Amino acid sequence: MADQEGWNVVSITQTTESRLPDKSALLTGAGKLTASLGVIATTLFGLLVITFVIGRMVPADPVIAVIGDQADQVTYDRVYKEMGLDQPLYVQFGTYLGDVARLDFGQSHITKNPVASDLARVFPATLELATLATLIGAGFGVPLGVVAAVRKGTWVDHVARVVGLLGYSTPIFWLGTIVILVFYATLGWIPGGGRVDIYNEGLVNGPTNSLIVDALLAGEWEVFWSALHHVAAPAIILGYAAMAYLSRMSRSFMLEQLRQEYILTARAKGLGQRPIVWRHAFRNIRVQLLTVVALAYCGLLDGTVLIETVFSWPGLGQYLTSALFFADMNAVLGSVLFIGLISIAINLLSDIVYRFIDPRTRSS
Numbered sequence: 001m002a003d004q005e006g007w008n009v010v011s012i013t014q015t016t017e018s019r020l021p022d023k024s025a026l027l028t029g030a031g032k033l034t035a036s037l038g039v040i041a042t043t044l045f046g047l048l049v050i051t052f053v054i055g056r057m058v059p060a061d062p063v064i065a066v067i068g069d070q071a072d073q074v075t076y077d078r079v080y081k082e083m084g085l086d087q088p089l090y091v092q093f094g095t096y097l098g099d100v101a102r103l104d105f106g107q108s109h110i111t112k113n114p115v116a117s118d119l120a121r122v123f124p125a126t127l128e129l130a131t132l133a134t135l136i137g138a139g140f141g142v143p144l145g146v147v148a149a150v151r152k153g154t155w156v157d158h159v160a161r162v163v164g165l166l167g168y169s170t171p172i173f174w175l176g177t178i179v180i181l182v183f184y185a186t187l188g189w190i191p192g193g194g195r196v197d198i199y200n201e202g203l204v205n206g207p208t209n210s211l212i213v214d215a216l217l218a219g220e221w222e223v224f225w226s227a228l229h230h231v232a233a234p235a236i237i238l239g240y241a242a243m244a245y246l247s248r249m250s251r252s253f254m255l256e257q258l259r260q261e262y263i264l265t266a267r268a269k270g271l272g273q274r275p276i277v278w279r280h281a282f283r284n285i286r287v288q289l290l291t292v293v294a295l296a297y298c299g300l301l302d303g304t305v306l307i308e309t310v311f312s313w314p315g316l317g318q319y320l321t322s323a324l325f326f327a328d329m330n331a332v333l334g335s336v337l338f339i340g341l342i343s344i345a346i347n348l349l350s351d352i353v354y355r356f357i358d359p360r361t362r363s364s
Helices: 002-018 029-057 062-067 073-082 089-101 115-150 155-169 172-186 211-218 221-258 261-268 273-284 286-310 316-325 329-357
Strands: none
Touching: 029 089, 029 329, 062 073, 062 329, 115 155, 115 211, 115 221, 115 273, 115 286, 115 316, 115 329, 155 221, 172 221, 172 286, 211 221, 221 273, 221 286, 261 273, 273 286, 286 316, 286 329, 316 329
């Protein structure tokens, strides 16, 4: 019996390997790297062009934003030249590229600080929120989607699809408002806003600027639990949106795998359901899942704008909202460009991990 089961596994492995594309049909490692870098460079250049054009098309006067509307004409003309606005557009664009290469996004006329410094201050809070939300979404969404695919047509599948549909159709800002009204204003179960209780502010100043991580490293358990308490509600709401997306995609990927010939062969040879699903089918959707999780992570970084405003979370989203409200274009364009750069970096990282976990993409 043991020999038979061993033969079954070997047979399934051979069947799976026989489905792999011929290595001669794959690009070489250098070719793939060049193609990836080309796509990244094109995307980055397009992002720079878009932000530059938007910055020149907005009706707000950047000089007035700096010196105020009470300055005289002499001061206006001097600042106008200092900002390089008297130069041709191609010269301004070249200057803009040089500034971005030095991570110089200009100065915020609201905070009076360099935009890069403001972003370095607020981004860790957004990263903390988006990371926890992604962990929640992937931790619940992927297993839910896999189980729904395995039990297609049953009540489990119907529940999973309803959960996904609700997550897709419910606006997160509306859900966040309801959560605040019920669990904060009425029941008092969650804190009102911020990253930590007032009496715990300033107790932890660690290297990551993530209160949860720094408090954990410093052994400040009161600060750790306070930070976790504050981030829980917005992270769960964002995580629910991610879970809806990831459960639907996981279900779709798994259903496609369960129809494959090697799965039918495994079932015909008597291999159990659990090893079929988790040892073979799930292994073959890991790369697809990695891709959609990376996309969900990027989407959550963008989607924190509304939820941070609702929960008064002092992150990049709230910073961008304030900049839009006060027409602080340096802060707005710097934030948009920064989010784009982070999204490109995440996709590049996922592509690198993709090469490691999927042998079909490795060159000979």
